[in-house]
Amino acid sequence: MITRKTQPRSQYVLVVSMMLGLLLAVFVTPLAAFEDDEGCLICHKYPMMGRVTDEGVLRSYYVMPHIFERTVHRNVPCRDCHSYIKELPHKPVKEGVTCNSECHSIKNPATGKQFSHQLIYDSYIESTHGRKKIAEGPDADKPYCINCHTNPLYNPDEGKPPSQIVDRCVICHEKREFVERWYNHTSRRIREVKRSSKEVFELCSSCHENKEMLDRHVRLAKEEDRELGKKFPIAAESYKESFHGKLTRLGFGKTASCLDCHARQKDYFRSVHEIRPSRDPESPTHISNKVETCQRCHTFADENYAALDPHPSSKQEDNLFKYYAEMIYNIVGVAVIVMLVGMSLLETIGRRRDGIAWRLSHGSTWRRKSRRGRGRVE
Ligand code: HEC
Ligand code: HEC
Ligand code: HEC
Ligand code: HEC
């Protein structure tokens, strides 16, 4: 779902529709496992709940209990996130849910403090993408947490954990439900649950291929006399043309995705939230870190190898050699095909005019002697 090219506003709707949406049979659905202590579903369980915004977007306010109970946030009470709702019936919403607020109901068992995503938020806000939840102007083009994170991502349907493991845990913990919950929580993180190269490409290019957005930022940066990467206007487009990009598009998962180069691999899950431009010395794409970045996969890469352009441009002004090389190859390629097809056509026409029939027998398609005695075919 992250692949859709949607503007931030409609992204909310996307997120919402993941958690919410159409509950076809309210009464046949099995009872939700999470507890609606706050009674929000008294109203929000009805499929028709929603409204059309001033921009004409249909927003659903309908929460599907059976979907919600499978999201990563299933144990978070509604109002830990929707903390602005203080009374019922509630008032209209301004800021909505911010992803760095503290949960009232959940403590971090390791630290004993109220749980929050503050750590990730701190990295994110310093990154090139950092913005406030409600952003205006150019900042509104940047991704907020919910632009990249839609609920189902981390929730492949895992089914029940293996019973021999649960059996072993319950001899002490007694409750299977407790064990199953914790088992899923940790086992998912032990397994590699990461976006594939293709998904990463689709996520980043949902913005970095948006011509209007790119032009807007190039123009603004010029006006504000602010630096932007040389490759900023062509990053996604050129990646597609690169060797890595072509392999990714063909479905080869082990080649470099945007995040293999733009995020540090040590501490990956934090670093993906800290993307910095290549002019920042802390970026793995900074000139002083490039060799190390390539070496992760290209073990013998040196300075010369790292100088190869991961964002090759075939525009005349950027790379004259590549521009002419491609042009010549294109001309030669087309010419060869045209000549091949042309020759077969001429040959076919010639043989037909000679009166040679076209019939399949004994492994040959051309029969009969030439009328004009040219003896093309035996
Ligand atoms: C008495 C019925 C009722 C209950 C109970 C209720 N809601 Fe609502 N909720 C509504 C209605 C009606 C709307 C649509 C309001 C509108 O269009 O301005 C709504 C809208 C919302 C919105 C979207 C508001 C916006 O403008 O974007 C959120 C978020 C929300 N409710 C969360 C909750 C939470 C969390 C709870 C539980 C604490 C809850 N609701 C309990 C009736 C209810
Ligand atoms: C982990 C945090 C989280 C939890 C838990 C959560 N929500 Fe939400 N909810 C969001 C986010 C994020 C949005 C997207 C809108 C926004 O950014 O404010 C949203 C959107 C909504 C909307 C639509 C609001 C709109 O403006 O379009 C409704 C209604 C809603 N939630 C109800 C609920 C109910 C009812 C529950 C409990 C069953 C619940 N939510 C639990 C984070 C949460
Ligand atoms: C020999 C008894 C025993 C077995 C078997 C056992 N546990 Fe525990 N577990 C404990 C005790 C005692 C604690 C609390 C003390 C501690 O932190 O060491 C605990 C703590 C935990 C906690 C931390 C809970 C919190 O809120 O702090 C989790 C999670 C947990 N166990 C999961 C499991 C899982 C999953 C299994 C099976 C793979 C398992 N345990 C097997 C005895 C056991
Ligand atoms: C540009 C896109 C992007 C933005 C913006 C973003 N994230 Fe992430 N996030 C990712 C990627 C990519 C991963 C790594 C996992 C994967 O490959 O999907 C990740 C991983 C995570 C994880 C680890 C999940 C797990 O189960 O191990 C958490 C938690 C998280 N992000 C929270 C946040 C929060 C909170 C924000 C906002 C402050 C945020 N993210 C903003 C892309 C993003």
Ligand code: HEC
């Ligand atoms: C929601 C849209 C959006 C998504 C998704 C997104 N970006 Fe960005 N990105 C932007 C915007 C907007 C800028 C800021 C340009 C500026 O500073 O004016 C930016 C800036 C950058 C920059 C720094 C450019 C510079 O020269 O300063 C890099 C590098 C970057 N993004 C990489 C990525 C990668 C890698 C991903 C995928 C994980 C990604 N982006 C996903 C919108 C997005």
Ligand code: HEC
């Ligand atoms: C093989 C490593 C590699 C891959 C894969 C890669 N990049 Fe880059 N990227 C770089 C390097 C190195 C630079 C700096 C190049 C320069 O300025 O000459 C860069 C520059 C950029 C810039 C310009 C801003 C800056 O930091 O200079 C953006 C935006 C960007 N990349 C986004 C992406 C996106 C989006 C993807 C995936 C579609 C991607 N990159 C894939 C290595 C990579």
Ligand code: HEC
């Ligand atoms: C995540 C792993 C990964 C990273 C990081 C990575 N590459 Fe690659 N790259 C690959 C794979 C896989 C191939 C496929 C061909 C192969 O096996 O050599 C490839 C192929 C290439 C090729 C095509 C020709 C060749 O040598 O096979 C070039 C050029 C290249 N990479 C340059 C770079 C540069 C420059 C960097 C650092 C900025 C880099 N790569 C970083 C995985 C990676």
